[in-house]
Amino acid sequence: MESRSAGRTYRRLSRMSAxxxxxxxxxxxxxxxxxxxxxxEASENLTMDQVKEIAEDQKDRLTGADLYARCREVMGTCVSMRVHVEGMTPKDALQ
Known part of the structure; x- marks a missing residue:
């Protein structure tokens, strides 16, 4: 969907983009x-292989230059979501 406002065209984000x-x-x-x-109380846990898979799937959306940087971005998202990586907090798993 597009809408025009003050001579500019804006594309509305659909719910599917989320x-x-x-x-x-x-x-x-x-x-x-x-x-x-x-x-x-967190019971959610990802493995490093799952983190790598998400990083590969999101390759065009993440800003990291290589796989390691993109994995760090995904693990940063895990920090916000309170999801463990390999049974540890993502910050500990990065070390």
């Missing part, structure tokens, strides 16, 4: 509808 974003891909990989949101 399904291509990294948080949605993380939730899909977990096989859940929502994440807990608490580190203490």
């Amino acid at each position: 399904r291509n974003e990294t948080p949605h891909k993380v939730i899909q990989m977990l096989g859940q509808k929502t994440c807990n949101g608490s580190w203490e």
Whole structure:
């Protein structure tokens, strides 16, 4: 859908675009509808292979120059979503 405002054309974002974003891909990989949101009670866990798969799928949307940088971006999303990576917090898994 497009709308014109003050001589400029703007494309409205559809709800479908959110399904291509990294948080949605993380939730899909977990096989859940929502994440807990608490580190203490977090049961969500991704493996590094799953993180790499998300990074490859999101290659054109992430700004990282290589796979390692894109994986770090995905793991940053996991921090926000309170999802563990390999049983650790993503910050610990990066070290």
